[in-house]
Amino acid sequence: MxxxxxxxxxxPPAEEPGSGPLCAVPLRLARLPLARVKALVxxxxxxxxxxxxxxxxxxxxxELFVETIAKDAYVYAQQGKRKTLxxxxxxxxxxxxxxxxxxxxxxx
Amino acid sequence: MPVTCGERSQCTVGEVGGERSGAGRAVRLAGPVVRLFPxxxxxxxxxxxxxxxxxxxxxxxxxxxxxxxxSKEARSAISRAASVFVLYATSCANNFAVKGKRKTLxxxxxxxxxxxxxxxxxxxxxxxxxEVYRRExxxxxxxxxxxxxxxxxxxxxxxxxxxxxxxxxxxxxxxxQNDDEEVDN
Numbered sequence: 001m002x003x004x005x006x007x008x009x010x011x012p013p014a015e016e017p018g019s020g021p022l023c024a025v026p027l028r029l030a031r032l033p034l035a036r037v038k039a040l041v042x043x044x045x046x047x048x049x050x051x052x053x054x055x056x057x058x059x060x061x062x063e064l065f066v067e068t069i070a071k072d073a074y075v076y077a078q079q080g081k082r083k084t085l086x087x088x089x090x091x092x093x094x095x096x097x098x099x100x101x102x103x104x105x106x107x108x
Numbered sequence: 109m110p111v112t113c114g115e116r117s118q119c120t121v122g123e124v125g126g127e128r129s130g131a132g133r134a135v136r137l138a139g140p141v142v143r144l145f146p147x148x149x150x151x152x153x154x155x156x157x158x159x160x161x162x163x164x165x166x167x168x169x170x171x172x173x174x175x176x177x178x179s180k181e182a183r184s185a186i187s188r189a190a191s192v193f194v195l196y197a198t199s200c201a202n203n204f205a206v207k208g209k210r211k212t213l214x215x216x217x218x219x220x221x222x223x224x225x226x227x228x229x230x231x232x233x234x235x236x237x238x239e240v241y242r243r244e245x246x247x248x249x250x251x252x253x254x255x256x257x258x259x260x261x262x263x264x265x266x267x268x269x270x271x272x273x274x275x276x277x278x279x280x281x282x283x284x285q286n287d288d289e290e291v292d293n
Contacts, residue, residue, distance in 0.1 A: 031163050040157055040194040041213070047202050050213035052245075053238065057218040058197060060237050064230045065193045066164060066186060067171035073182070074172055085172070087181040090189075099226045106192045107185045 032059040072097055159190050197221045 034052075037059040041050045050058075069090070076089035090107075094100040164187045168178055178186075198213070200221035205213050215238055222230045 031167065032159055033163070036159055037194060040191060041198045043157060044195065044198050044202065047198060047213060048211045050198075051215065053215040053241065054201065054213040054218050056241055057215045057234055057238055058194060058201075060234055061197060061218065061222060061227070061230055062159070062190050062194055063167055064233065065227070066167045066190050069186060069189060070168040070171045070178075073186075074176065077176075083176050085168075085176065085178040085182045087179065087185055090182055090185050102196050102225070103189050103192060107188050 032062055034059055037062065069093060069100065072100075157191055159187055159194075161187060164190060197225065200224050 034055050038050070038055045041047055041055060041058065070085065072093040073089040074085055076092040077083070077085050080089075094103050094107075161183070165178070165183055168183065168186060169176075172178075197218065198221075201213050201217040203224075204217040204220045205211070208217075210217075219231055219234060222228065222234065
């Protein structure tokens, strides 16, 4: 099930979005379920253990990655005057952007 | 050399990445990805290595302007990309843990991996969220100590919170030690 674990996503009551220095931090800290991220981490035979914090930061980093790649791909959709993001937009972004080089050949 | 599995159309991940001019370094992800994705050696079902579609879709939609749609193929490719990202970041982070002679990946290793992977722009927002997360965990720990004397039913709720993962308790102890290390970082 894709439900977020109770407790993980709940910010301290004092914090509200838009107030304070951390207003950029979403109210729900991580939306990707940590258990699934942990399963991916554990799948690597070279990794013995990962701290809860490490899994959390990885989950959050992955969310940032998804946002980033979606936005970068969208640039190509816009160039094609489309309002629907398509697979080819993603392929273009991966080819053009160095940080996405690690994805080449993995998505087919 | 590419590893393709004819049995499942999803499972064609082989050697990842290549050398790109301008990147300054060859990006190879052969090890963990090749070991993980060949169908015959998959320790987990493919669904377990994927991230939930609904969440991925929500993150994508929130990142894009209103009214923009995403095709099923694009969404599914982004989801796969996210899994590959986790695997690659884990592998990178593990190198740092090994260098530090540690057996447990910590948050600092993941941040170092981001730097290594040229996602420096993630580092400062990640540090901020980590601080909030740590404060929240401290609050939860203290609340748990107070609640230890209460009824069993509440304890059952807590064990659900910890994903029924006994490892977490051990992890907590390691984190308390790691906290000292991380503060020095």
